Amino acid sequence: MEAVLSLLVALFFAAGIYLMLSRHLIRILLGIVLFGNAVNLLIFTNGRLTRGTPPIVPPDLMTSAGPVANPLPQALILTAIVISFSFFSFLLVVVYRAYQDLGTDDTDEMRVAEPADEAPPPMGY
Amino acid sequence: MKTLIFRTAAPFITALMLLFSVFVLLRGHNDPGGGFIGGLIAVAAFAVQGIAFGVPVVRRALYFHPMAIAGCGLLMAAFSGVLSYAFAVPYLSGLWAAPSLFGVTVDVSTVMTFDIGVYLVVVGAITSIALSLEDREDG
Amino acid sequence: MAGEPYQVDRAQAMIASPIASADWLIVVPVVLPIICGALLLMFRHRMRIHAFIALAALALMTGANALMLRRVLADGPFSMTMGGWLPPFGISFTADVLGVSFALVGSAVAWICCLYSLCDIDRTGRRYGFYAFLMLMMAGVNGAFLTGDIFNLYVWFEVFLISSFGLLILGSEKAQIDGAVKYAILNLVATTLFLIATGYLYGTFGTLNMADLARKVGGVSETAPLMTLSALYLLAFSMKAAAFPVNFWLPASYHTPRIVTAALFGGLLTKIGIYALLRSMILIFPVERAAYSMPIAIVAGATMILGALGALAQSDLRRMVGFLVISGVGVMLSGLALGSEGGLAGMAFYALNSMVVMTALYVLAGTMRVAGAGFSLQELGGLYRARPLLAAIAFLLILAAAGLPPASGLWPKIVLVKASIGEGAGWLAASILVSGFLTTMALGRVFLLAFWRPANVSLPVVAVPSLPLAVLLLLLLPVLLVGLYPEPVIAMSVSAARGLLDPSAYIQAVFPQGGG
Numbered sequence: 075m076e077a078v079l080s081l082l083v084a085l086f087f088a089a090g091i092y093l094m095l096s097r098h099l100i101r102i103l104l105g106i107v108l109f110g111n112a113v114n115l116l117i118f119t120n121g122r123l124t125r126g127t128p129p130i131v132p133p134d135l136m137t138s139a140g141p142v143a144n145p146l147p148q149a150l151i152l153t154a155i156v157i158s159f160s161f162f163s164f165l166l167v168v169v170y171r172a173y174q175d176l177g178t179d180d181t182d183e184m185r186v187a188e189p190a191d192e193a194p195p196p197m198g199y
Numbered sequence: 200m201k202t203l204i205f206r207t208a209a210p211f212i213t214a215l216m217l218l219f220s221v222f223v224l225l226r227g228h229n230d231p232g233g234g235f236i237g238g239l240i241a242v243a244a245f246a247v248q249g250i251a252f253g254v255p256v257v258r259r260a261l262y263f264h265p266m267a268i269a270g271c272g273l274l275m276a277a278f279s280g281v282l283s284y285a286f287a288v289p290y291l292s293g294l295w296a297a298p299s300l301f302g303v304t305v306d307v308s309t310v311m312t313f314d315i316g317v318y319l320v321v322v323g324a325i326t327s328i329a330l331s332l333e334d335r336e337d338g
Numbered sequence: 339m340a341g342e343p344y345q346v347d348r349a350q351a352m353i354a355s356p357i358a359s360a361d362w363l364i365v366v367p368v369v370l371p372i373i374c375g376a377l378l379l380m381f382r383h384r385m386r387i388h389a390f391i392a393l394a395a396l397a398l399m400t401g402a403n404a405l406m407l408r409r410v411l412a413d414g415p416f417s418m419t420m421g422g423w424l425p426p427f428g429i430s431f432t433a434d435v436l437g438v439s440f441a442l443v444g445s446a447v448a449w450i451c452c453l454y455s456l457c458d459i460d461r462t463g464r465r466y467g468f469y470a471f472l473m474l475m476m477a478g479v480n481g482a483f484l485t486g487d488i489f490n491l492y493v494w495f496e497v498f499l500i501s502s503f504g505l506l507i508l509g510s511e512k513a514q515i516d517g518a519v520k521y522a523i524l525n526l527v528a529t530t531l532f533l534i535a536t537g538y539l540y541g542t543f544g545t546l547n548m549a550d551l552a553r554k555v556g557g558v559s560e561t562a563p564l565m566t567l568s569a570l571y572l573l574a575f576s577m578k579a580a581a582f583p584v585n586f587w588l589p590a591s592y593h594t595p596r597i598v599t600a601a602l603f604g605g606l607l608t609k610i611g612i613y614a615l616l617r618s619m620i621l622i623f624p625v626e627r628a629a630y631s632m633p634i635a636i637v638a639g640a641t642m643i644l645g646a647l648g649a650l651a652q653s654d655l656r657r658m659v660g661f662l663v664i665s666g667v668g669v670m671l672s673g674l675a676l677g678s679e680g681g682l683a684g685m686a687f688y689a690l691n692s693m694v695v696m697t698a699l700y701v702l703a704g705t706m707r708v709a710g711a712g713f714s715l716q717e718l719g720g721l722y723r724a725r726p727l728l729a730a731i732a733f734l735l736i737l738a739a740a741g742l743p744p745a746s747g748l749w750p751k752i753v754l755v756k757a758s759i760g761e762g763a764g765w766l767a768a769s770i771l772v773s774g775f776l777t778t779m780a781l782g783r784v785f786l787l788a789f790w791r792p793a794n795v796s797l798p799v800v801a802v803p804s805l806p807l808a809v810l811l812l813l814l815l816p817v818l819l820v821g822l823y824p825e826p827v828i829a830m831s832v833s834a835a836r837g838l839l840d841p842s843a844y845i846q847a848v849f850p851q852g853g854g
Contacts, residue, residue: 094527102523113533120541130230147540150489154533156235157496163328164503165522170332171507172515186516187594195653195715195783199791266467270379277372280365283422287356290365292422 079119086112099169099179106165110158114151121147201251209251216244224318225311234314238321245326249333257330265327272319279312353422360409361418364431366402367441367480370395375473388469389456395473396449399480403442406433411830415837415847417486417549425848426547432486434844436686436834440613441483443690447605447697447813448476454701454809455598463596466508475501475602482610486848488622489536489546491614495529495578502607505599506591517591524587528577535570542567549848551622552841561625568626571618572634579611579667582641588664589648593656593713597704600656604663605697609689612670619674620682620838627677635675639769642668646776650783653715655703658780662699662739665773666692672766673754680757682835687827688750691820695738695747698813702735705806706788715784720793725802729789731810736785738817740778746820749828 086108093105121144129145131138173179176186220240227233249257261268280291288294293310374395378388409416415434419425452472459468478498485491506518540546542563543554558564577584588608592600619627627634645665652658666688673685703713709725711717722729738745751770758767820827837844 099519106523106526109527109530113530113537116534117537117540120537122541133229150537150540152235153489153493157493160324160500161496161522161526163325164500165526167328167331168503168507168515168518168522171510172519175510175512175515181519184516184519187513187520188590193653193716194651196787199719199787264382267380267382270376270382270470273372273376274380277369277376281369284359284362287359289353289357289418289420289422289428290362290369291420 075123075125076119079115079123083112083116083119086115097181099172099181102181103162103165103169107162110154110162114154114158117147117151117154121150206251209247213244213248216240216247220244220318224314227314228308228310234317235321238318239325241318241322242325242329245322246329246333249330254330254334257326261326265323265330267323269320269323269327272316272321272323274316275319276313276316279309279316282309351424351427353419353424353428357418361416363402363406363409364416364418364433364484367399367406367445367484368431368477370399370402371473371477371480375470375477378470378473379467382465382467382470385461385464388464389452389459392452392469392472393449396445396452396476399476400442400445400449403438403445403480407435407438407442409433410435410438411833414843417847419848426545426550429490430486430547430549430848431484432549432844432848433484434834434837434847435830436613436616436837437483439686439690439830439834440609440693441480443693444479444483444606444609445476447693448472448479448602450809450812451598451602451605451697451701453812454601454704454806457803457805458596458598458704463508467504468508471501471504471508472602474498475505479606479610483613486548487546488539488548488551488618491617492529492532492536495532495610495614498607498610499525499529502603505602506595508596508599511594514594517594521587521591524584525578528574528584531570531574531577535567535574538563538567538570547848548617548621549841549845553845555622564623564626565629568619568623568630571623572615572630575611575615575618576637576671577611579608579615579671580664581637581667581671582644582664583637585641585645585664585667589657589660592660592663593654597656597700597707600659601697601700601704604659604700605693608663608667609693612667612685612689615671615674616682616685616838620677621841621844624677624839627674631675631677634671635763635766638668638671638675639766640668641665641671642773643769643776644668646773646780649780650776655706655713655715655718655784655788656700658784659696659699659703662777662780663692663696665777666696669751669754669770669773672758672770675766676754676757676761676763678757678761679832679835679839680753680760682838683828683831684750684753684757686834687753687831688747690827690831691738691746691750691817694813694817695735695745698735698810698817699739701806701809701813702732705802705810706732708806709802710788715787718788719791720789722789724793727807728802728810729785731807731814732785732789734814734818735810736778736781738814738821739781741774742778744818744821746817746824746827748821749824750831753828753831 090105090109090112093101096102124143127142129142176184220237223232223240224234224237245257282294283290283292286294293308295308297304297306374391378391410433415432417430417432419428419430421428475498478494478501481494482491485494503518503522506521507514543551545551580588592603642665645661645668648661649658652661670685670688673681705728707713709728710721734745738747741747741751751774755767755770
C-alpha cells in the first residue's frame with residue numbers, strides 16, 4: 075500500500091513542479107496546489123498506513139481497544155492543510171490583483187519592481 | 200447570479216449551513232469535526248449568501264467587520280491558554296468544569312473555548328478573503 | 339469525561355508537577371503579540387491607540403526576552419511543554435542562549451522600527467492593519483526563535499510569512515503587488531521543502547522534538563537518508579536566508595514596501611533562516627554538516643561576493659541595501675561552513691549585528707529620501723552641506739555595514755576570519771575580506787554621490803523631522819557601544835555556540851528525568 079501511495083506522491087510532485095515551471099501565474103498556482111497536496115500525502119505515508127482503524131476512542135472506553143492508525147501524521151497534515159489553505163487563498167487574492175493591476179499573468183512581463191531598463195549608477199561627478 | 204430560484208433558496212441554504220457549522224464545531228471534541236472545518240462551512244454559507252444577494256448584504260448581515268471577528272477569535276483562543284497560569288499547569292492545558300445548569304450537567308472546558316476561537320478566526324479571515332474576491336467579480 | 343473515575347495512569351503521558359511562574363516567561367514573547375494583534379484587529383477603527391499598544395507590547399516583549407536572557411546565561415536552558423503533555427508528545431518551547439539572544443535583538447529592533455513607523459505609516463496604513471500585522475509577525479518571529487519542536491518551527495515560519503505578506507502589500511502599489519507575487523511564491527516553495535524534509539524526518543525518527551532528535555540522531559548507523567534530509571533542510575533554509583543560487587526573491591521584493599516594513603524584513607526575516615540553519619544543521623545533523631562543509635563554504639563565498647557586486651550595480655538605495663543583506667548572509671554562512679566554536683560564535687554575533695545594521699541602513703535610506711530628492715543615486719546630492727548630522731550618522735553606519743572600526747561589524751568578522759584561518763580555509767577568510775572591501779566601495783560611493791556631490795537640483799527646504807534622526811541614533815548607539823566594548827557579546831555568542839555543539843544541557847532542559 076505504501077508503494078502505491080509513494081508512486082502517487084511522485085506523480086503529484088511531477089505534475090506540480092511541471093506546472094510551476096510555467097510562465098503563467100494561474101498554472102503556477104495550480105502547481106502549488108498539487109505540490110501542497112503531494113506533501114500532505116507524503117507525510118501521511120511517512121506515518122505508516124494502518125487500514126480501517128481510525129484513532130478514535132469509543133464513547134464507553136477510556137483508551138482504544140486495539141491498535142489504531144497513527145494520529146500524529148493526521149494532526150500534522152491538518153495543520154499543513156490549514157496553513158496551505160490560508161496561504162493559497164492569500165496568494166489567489168494577490169495574483170488576481172496582479173492580473174488586474176499589471177494587466178498580465180505572464181511572469182516574464184512583470185517587471186514593474188525590477189525595470190529592465192534601469193540605468194547603472196553614475197561613475198563619477 | 201440573480202436567478203429567482205437561487206435567490207429564494209439561498210437564505211434557507213445559508214441558515215441550514217450555519218446551523219450545521221455550529222453542530223460540527225461542538226461535535227468536534229470527541230468525534231470528527233471541530234473549529235476549522237465548522238468555520239469553513241460557515242464561510243461557505245456566507246459565500247452562498249454573497250453570490251445570491253451581493254457582498255454588501257452579507258457585510259450588513261455580519262454587522263462586525265470580518266477581521267474584527269477573526270481578532271475576537273484569536274483573543275479567545277489565546278486567553279483559553281492563559282487561564283492555565285492560574286492553575287500552575289503549562290500553557291494551553293485543557294481545564295474542565297462541569298457546572299449544573301437547570302439540572303443538566305454541562306461540560307465546559309478551555310479546549311472548547313479554544314475551538315470556538317479557532318472557529319471565529321476561520322470565519323473572520325476566510326470570509327474577509329472570500330468577500331473581497333466576490334467584490335471584484337461585480338466591479 | 340469530567341467527574342468519572344479515571345482508571346488510566348496519566349503519569350506516563352502528562353506532566354504532574356506544577357509549573358513555576360518563572361517558566362511562563364517563555365510564552366510571553368509569543369502570546370503577548372498575539373493578544374495585542376487580536377485587540378488591534380478588533381478595534382481597527384480606533385487608529386490613534388494602535389501605535390501605542392504596539393509600542394507597549396514590543397517594549398514588554400523586549401523586557402521578557404531580556405529577563406529570559408539573564409536567566410539562560412546564569413542557569414542554562416529551560417523549557418516548557420504545552421498542554422501538560424510530556425515531551426516529546428507535547429510541543430516544547432525551549433529557551434537557550436542562541437534563541438533568546440536572537441529574540442531579544444529582534445524584539446528590540448522591532449520596537450525601534452515601530453517608533454519609526456510613527457512617521458512612516460499614515461492613516462491608510464493603519465486602517466489596513468499595519469500594527470496588527472506587525473504584532474502577528476513578531477509572534478511568528480519570536481515563536482520561531484523559542485520553539486523546541488521542528489514542526490512547530492514550520493508553523494511559526496508560516497505565521498510570520500503570512501503576516502509579512504500583509505505588510506508587503508500595504509499600499510497596493512503596482513510594484514508592491516509585483517514584488518509580493520514573487521516573494522510569496524518563492525517563499526512558499528521554500529517552506530514546502532521544509533515541510534517535505536520534516537515529513538521524512540518524522541518517518542525516520544518518529545519524533546519531531548528537537549532535543550529528542552538531537553539525542554536520537556547519534557544512534558542511527560544508516561546515514562544515507564540523513565544526508566538527503568539535511569540537504570533538504572539546507573536548501574529550504576538557505577532559500578529563506580537568501581543564499582546565492584536561491585536568493586532572487588529578495589532583491590525582487592524588499593525595495594517595494596514602506597521603508598519601515600523593508601527595515602523589519604531586512605533586519606529580521608533572513609536571520610530566521612540563519613537561525614534555523616544553525617538549529618537544524620548543528621543541533622540535529624552535525625555529522626552531515628561536516629560532510630557538506632565544502633559546498634556550504636562555496637555557497638557562502640559566492641553569496642557574499644555576488645551580493646556585494648550586486649550592491650555595486652544598483653542605483654536605487656533600497657535595492658542596494660537588499661543586496662547588502664544578501665552579502666551579509668554569505669558572511670554568516672561561512673561560519674556554518676566552518677562549524678567550529680569560533681565559526682558558529684562569529685555567525686551568531688554577525689547575525690545579531692546585521693539585524694541592527696541592516697535595519698538602520700533601510701531607515702537611513704528612508705531619511706535620505708525625505709532629506710534629499712529620492713532613492714536614486716542619479717538624483718541625490720548635496721546632503722553633506724545641507725544635513726551635517728545625517729551625514730555623520732550615515733558615515734558611522736557605513737563603517738558598521740562594511741565592518742570597519744569603531745563599529746560593531748568589525749568584531750564578528752575578526753572572529754570569523756580567525757576561525758577560518760584556524761580551520762585552514764584561507765580562501766574563505768580572503769573572500770570575507772574582499773566582500774567587506776566591495777561593501778565599503780558600494781557604500782562609499784553612496785557617501786560620495788549623495789553627500790559630497792554638489793546638489794544638481796535645489797534640495798527641498800522641508801526640515802527633516804527629528805524622529806527619523808532619533809531612531810537612527812538609537813540604532814547607532816548599540817552598534818558603537820558593542821564596537822568599543824565587544825567582550826560581553828562575544829562571550830554570549832561563544833556560549834550560544836557551545837550550547838549548540840554540546841546539546842546535553844538543551845536535552846537536559848527538555849527531559850529532566852532523561853525519560854520520554
